[in-house]
Amino acid sequence: MSANNPLVSDRNVEFLLYEVFDAEALCRLPAYEEHSRETFDLVLQTARKFAREVLFPTYKAMDEAPAHMEGGGIKVHPLMKQLFPKLVEQGGVAMTRPHEVGGQQLPHTVATLVALYGMAANLSAVSYIGLTAGAAHLIETFGSEALKAEMMTRMYSGEWTGTMALTEPHAGSSLTDVKTTATPTAHGYHMLRGNKVFISGGDQDLTANIVHLALARIDGAPPGIKGVSLFAVPKLRVQEGKLVANDVQCAGAFHKMGWRGIPSIALNFGENDDCRGWLVGEPHRGISQMFQMMNEARLMVGMQGIATASVAYHEALEYARTRPQGRPLGSKNPSRPQVPIIEHADVRRMLLRQKAIVEGSLSLGVQAARYADLAAHAATPEERRRAFLLLEMMTPVVKSFAAEKGFESNALAVQVHGGYGYTSEYLPEAWLRDQKLNSIHEGTTCMHSMDLLGRKVVADQGGALRLLGDEIGVTVRRAAAAGLDAGLGSAIERAMALVGEVTMGLASLGLGGRVEEMMRHSVDYLDMFSTVVISWQWLLQAAVAREKLAGAPSAPSAELYEGKVCTAEYWIKTELPRVDHLAQLCRSGEDSYVRMNPGWF
Numbered sequence: 210m211s212a213n214n215p216l217v218s219d220r221n222v223e224f225l226l227y228e229v230f231d232a233e234a235l236c237r238l239p240a241y242e243e244h245s246r247e248t249f250d251l252v253l254q255t256a257r258k259f260a261r262e263v264l265f266p267t268y269k270a271m272d273e274a275p276a277h278m279e280g281g282g283i284k285v286h287p288l289m290k291q292l293f294p295k296l297v298e299q300g301g302v303a304m305t306r307p308h309e310v311g312g313q314q315l316p317h318t319v320a321t322l323v324a325l326y327g328m329a330a331n332l333s334a335v336s337y338i339g340l341t342a343g344a345a346h347l348i349e350t351f352g353s354e355a356l357k358a359e360m361m362t363r364m365y366s367g368e369w370t371g372t373m374a375l376t377e378p379h380a381g382s383s384l385t386d387v388k389t390t391a392t393p394t395a396h397g398y399h400m401l402r403g404n405k406v407f408i409s410g411g412d413q414d415l416t417a418n419i420v421h422l423a424l425a426r427i428d429g430a431p432p433g434i435k436g437v438s439l440f441a442v443p444k445l446r447v448q449e450g451k452l453v454a455n456d457v458q459c460a461g462a463f464h465k466m467g468w469r470g471i472p473s474i475a476l477n478f479g480e481n482d483d484c485r486g487w488l489v490g491e492p493h494r495g496i497s498q499m500f501q502m503m504n505e506a507r508l509m510v511g512m513q514g515i516a517t518a519s520v521a522y523h524e525a526l527e528y529a530r531t532r533p534q535g536r537p538l539g540s541k542n543p544s545r546p547q548v549p550i551i552e553h554a555d556v557r558r559m560l561l562r563q564k565a566i567v568e569g570s571l572s573l574g575v576q577a578a579r580y581a582d583l584a585a586h587a588a589t590p591e592e593r594r595r596a597f598l599l600l601e602m603m604t605p606v607v608k609s610f611a612a613e614k615g616f617e618s619n620a621l622a623v624q625v626h627g628g629y630g631y632t633s634e635y636l637p638e639a640w641l642r643d644q645k646l647n648s649i650h651e652g653t654t655c656m657h658s659m660d661l662l663g664r665k666v667v668a669d670q671g672g673a674l675r676l677l678g679d680e681i682g683v684t685v686r687r688a689a690a691a692g693l694d695a696g697l698g699s700a701i702e703r704a705m706a707l708v709g710e711v712t713m714g715l716a717s718l719g720l721g722g723r724v725e726e727m728m729r730h731s732v733d734y735l736d737m738f739s740t741v742v743i744s745w746q747w748l749l750q751a752a753v754a755r756e757k758l759a760g761a762p763s764a765p766s767a768e769l770y771e772g773k774v775c776t777a778e779y780w781i782k783t784e785l786p787r788v789d790h791l792a793q794l795c796r797s798g799e800d801s802y803v804r805m806n807p808g809w810f
């Protein structure tokens with residue numbers, strides 16, 4: 210790995226945080242009034258140093274020797290044992306939570322970027338922290354005071370970890386089919402029985418205990434999704450002041466292509482009829498409550514995708530600057546030295562595409578985090594509602610775009626390395642393996658496309674879509690005032706109008722009961738929608754860059770701004786035109802894969 214790999218560009222983070230999204234303005238909201246640019250810079254500085262000096266050097270060793278099953282439980286990598294207390298000390302578990310529960314009450318806009326550095330350095334190592342944060346937050350929001358005192362506080366302090374225990378062998382995408390059962394008792398807990406699979410961090414030898422936030426059906430519950438409840442199921446339960454086994458068995462670890470620092474395991478609850486679970490929130494409201502953790506996790510998966518693409522992009526950039534090979538097309542004289550491969554136009558094409566994907570999706574990730582802050586803390590109910598609707602609509606886009614295009618970006622990083630990229634001597638192949646998971650866990654891309662088209666864009670009679678149109682309109686006017694080529698803005702507005710027309714057409718099919726036709730090209734719809742949204746984010750970055758260029762910036766800043774304008778032009782001129790084709794597919798009713806009889810394959 211390159212010693213010069215920054216994992217994430219600090220200057221770009223500063224650009225997004227302060228120049229594009231004005232994070233300092235958040236400090237005017239009562240929830241964040243104790244913060245300032247100084248506190249934001251301090252946490253970011255600490256995170257960068259930790260990521261580069263402590264986390265990144267452990268990545269390769271942990272990828273090569275995965276967490277594994279031994280003696281009925283999971284043994285993590287010895288380096289993970291050293292890292293875990295340091296990760297807890299960084300404050301990541303409760304960074305955005307209020308002081309009352311031991312948090313730092315930091316805006317998501319900043320915390321997201323703090324997390325990004327750790328994810329780029331060693332994705333699976335930091336995911337213990339992310340899972341614990343989400344699980345503890347569920348108990349904070351929906352749990353009883355007793356659960357908060359016993360479990361949440363220990364999770365936020367890092368004494369115990371948490372997991373998300375949803376998936377079962379027959380219930381992955383379809384959580385409606387969860388079969389784990391919960392039998393009420395007279396003692397305030399339920400007896401759980403069932404099998405979960407793929408549970409990340411489901412066992413480990415890092416902490417004294419683990420709390421699984423698990424979905425199960427209370428005996429006699431209604432069928433379907435409305436009969437699923439949420440339980441806190443500890444690996445060890447507190448009994449007479451001691452921790453005793455709670456009949457939660459680790460049934461085996463999956464051998465995975467990536468994310469090797471954290472195990473994904475099969476868990477059995479109640480093999481000996483002695484597994485106690487405590488109801489979290491209301492009975493039968495498990496899925497809607499779990500959505501709090503799932504939505505947080507989806508945005509985090511988006512950031513994981515961006516982080517994994519980012520670290521590989523920076524590695525490829527460094528390699529391209531230092532790897533000599535070949536000569537310019539116009540000067541093939543063999544007596545001349547070879548040039549670094551970055552001199553070849555096609556290598557720059559691959560690097561530019563990676564930059565467009567990484568920095569375009571990062572801009573959207575920060576935009577979404579800002580919506581999350583405003584949805585919770587903006588001054589008026591109208592502003593909070595507006596931010597909430599936009600956040601809801603952007604969640605499947607952040608998650609899926611970063612995962613799908615991030616995979617393409619990671620593959621390009623391998624390609625830039627040529628034959629060396631295909632070897633495990635170099636890290637791009639490992640990041641490519643890590644990235645693949647992001648389009649699968651937390652809902653596959655298809656599930657997110659159906660969420661976007663079937664729920665999010667049609668919510669509030671298309672209200673969220675209109676809000677997005679307004680946001681784009683503001684950016685287009687800003688870009689024009691900054692002096693950017695007017696064709697860029699008008700192309701995005703035209704594409705957005707097309708998205709609106711396609712959505713109305715598809716929604717009317719759905720309203721007419723033709724849901725299968727509405728959803729036939731949902732993945733193409735997601736692709737179309739994401740392409741427009743990322744174009745908007747590029748126009749926004751280019752508009753800010755053009756404004757700054759007018760103010761005679763320093764030479765390094767001018768390079769950043771010129772690069773932003775050039776990348777925006779690249780994306781909008783070469784990628785946005787795909788929207789016409791995707792819109793045509795969505796509207797055409799083209800049905801080859803529906804007609805394709807399974808027997809014909």
Ligand SMILES: Cc1cc2nc3c(=O)[nH]c(=O)nc-3n(C[C@H](O)[C@H](O)[C@H](O)COP(=O)(O)OP(=O)(O)OC[C@H]3O[C@@H](n4cnc5c(N)ncnc54)[C@H](O)[C@@H]3O)c2cc1C
Nearest residue numbers: 373374375376381382407408409473649650651652653655
């Ligand atoms: C490494 C790893 C870590 C994980 N961590 C966790 C965790 O911590 N907690 C947890 O609960 N789960 C976890 N999961 C599970 C993960 O969320 C599921 O694997 C995922 O939701 C997909 O479910 P499945 O594997 O059963 O695939 P399936 O649902 O069987 O899907 C298989 C394919 O069919 C498609 N498909 C399925 N249904 C439909 C449909 N109705 N319409 C169209 N296409 C469909 C899917 O898009 C996919 O391409 C993890 C998985 C992995 C691999």
